[in-house]
Amino acid sequence: MESCQAPAIAGSSSLSFFQKPRCFEGLTGVEIVMLSRQAGVLTTRFLQNGSRAWRSFATKKFAAPPMTYISGEEMSWYTMKIIREQWVEPFIDTSKWEYFDLSCKSRDETNDKVLNEAVASGKRLGAIFKEPTITPTTEQVKEFGLKKPFGSPNGAMRRGWNGITISRDTIHIPGIKLGFERPVFFERHAVGGEYGASWKGVGKGKVLTTYWPEDEKEKPVIIDGRVLHDDESAVVVYDNPLDNVGDLAHIFFQRCLEANIVPYVVTKKTVFKWQEGFWQKMKKVFDAEYKEKFLKAGLLDKCGGELIHLISDAATMQIIRWTGGGFGMACHNYDGDMLTDEVAQVHRSPGFITSNLVGKSEDGSLIKEFEASHGTVADLWHMHLRGEETSMNPLGMVVALLGAMDHAAALHPESQAEVTKFTLSCREAVYEAFRTGNGTRDLMGPNGLTTEKFVEWVAKNLEARMAKEGPAEIFTGEKVEAAPSKKLRKRYQAVDEDAMKAFFDKFDTDANGTISFDEFVDMTLDLGIAPLKAEELKKDEVRDQMHAEAERL
DSSP states (O other): OOOOOOOBOSOOSSEEEEEEEEEETTEEEEEEEEEETTTEEEEEEEEETTOOEEEOOOOSSEEOOOOEEEEOOHHHHHHHHHHIIIIITTTEEOTTOEEEEOSHHHHHHTTTHHHHHHHHHHHHHOEEEEOOOOOOOHHHHHHHTOSSOOOOTHHHHHHHTTOOEEEEEBOOOTTBOOSOSSOEEEEEEOSOGGGGOEEEEEOSEEEEEEEOOSSTTSOOEEEEEEEEOSSSEEEEEOOOOOTTHHHHHHHHHHHHHHHTOEEEEEEOTTTOGGGHHHHHHHHHHHHHHTHHHHHHTTTTTTTTTSOEEEEHHHHHHHHHHOTTOOEEEEEOHHHHHHHHHHHHHHTSOGGGBEEEEEEEOTTSOEEEEEEESSOOOHHHHHHHHTTOOOOOOOHHHHHHHHHHHHHHHHHSGGGHHHHHHHHHHHHHHHHHHHHTTOSBHHHHGGGSBOHHHHHHHHHHHHHHHHHSSSSOOOOOOOOOBOOOOGGGSGGGGGOOHHHHHHHHHHHOTTOSSSOOHHHHHHHHHHHTOOOOOHHHHHHHHHHHHHHHHHHHO
16 A cells, blocks of 8 residues: 655654554554654554554653653744753653644644543643644634634643643742742632633523523522623623632642742622632631641731732732732632733743643542643744744743653652652753853843754753762852843833833932832832732722622612
């Protein structure tokens, strides 16, 4: 039987993968041919129905425990490809890793079977790394020649892995000041809310929402009935599951306690009464199992000795004010999405924020999926395709990859020591690049390294670290260097410097070119961003609730 060679599949690193349409005894599928520059053809694997799952091949150093690796596309895919080539494969046998290509074309060609198999793999192995992927727009469906616009894979992953929370935390480089001084943790409820909504565009008429109990002996309950008077309306229906909020609470409070940071719970329950249940479940777990521990650690000293609830509006302001960090917030799905975008802006960019989905298997063990919080970085990808220099900061993706490896090692302790040395050494090599001025241009400015040169610099540093006997070397310096000027950011081009100067002069009342503490106090009061005491926050919450009740009357 003849077969033709297709273009290489975007997948592994030092290996090349070629897809050959094959037919064996009536089974239609593809043959994955693994190639190595040094050894030629290594192995082939036939996958039925066009499914694209494949394994890497390596023989050096220690064997990494099994985990699921999900590849994406564009600049993030390319950067991780050369990172795997230069940082991972020289030291690690990744033959137990299971790879899945979640590019738009792969999902299209397999009718999304590849997504289902990736979810099944992650559920079975419990440790997952995911590169950023594309959810195609109508225009991209035409551009890529897709059969249809497949939706975001995140929903299938959260359902398949019994998603509890999406942990989004600030990333800190020892020795460099970014935005927040200390860690900021977020737990975003991974289910419910607008993201699971169904809707329909309708006209004038009536809408009746009815709940039918699982026990058919019980009577149905009318949730809502209303008359629609407009010619055009959007009727939206969603629920907010609460069964796993207790698990979210344990994850959140344990992490805050270990990191010595203050926990807060965020809702809009003064207006959205249905959000009360989230707060009550969080508080019940806290009071029963964590309050005494937080009191003993002194983490509630400025909170009146209690777990504080913040209205989402107040949380928005506090994120801007609390640049010292050292706090965590747990919230609903949508609020978590929005508020962590604000955290990313304060902390410089989404590239310095983690995004880890935590789910739960049937046996109670945690399933953890690690990814960066940014996208595929299409602008740099197009520059790369044009042959132009790029300077992609891969820190978020690298931290995610190393986090997945650490979790895989925790599930397979026999390899934990070797994995830990590698992941710590890799982190330290990346951090040292930025501390020594060998980082990417988003932090280093115009003198920063290109994507490829940065990867090469870290690879050499990592090689030296791994060659040393004993545990990984950790940076212990206390000096915090000044962050690069924010004028290097692209958005600064739109800033009116004359207006900025006039704004500064308004508060520099003695015209000495600096703002004293008294002048700073006046400025924060004038802008409405002065930090408030815990008791004042509670008063604000009561006022918000009274105002909301008045609006409802």
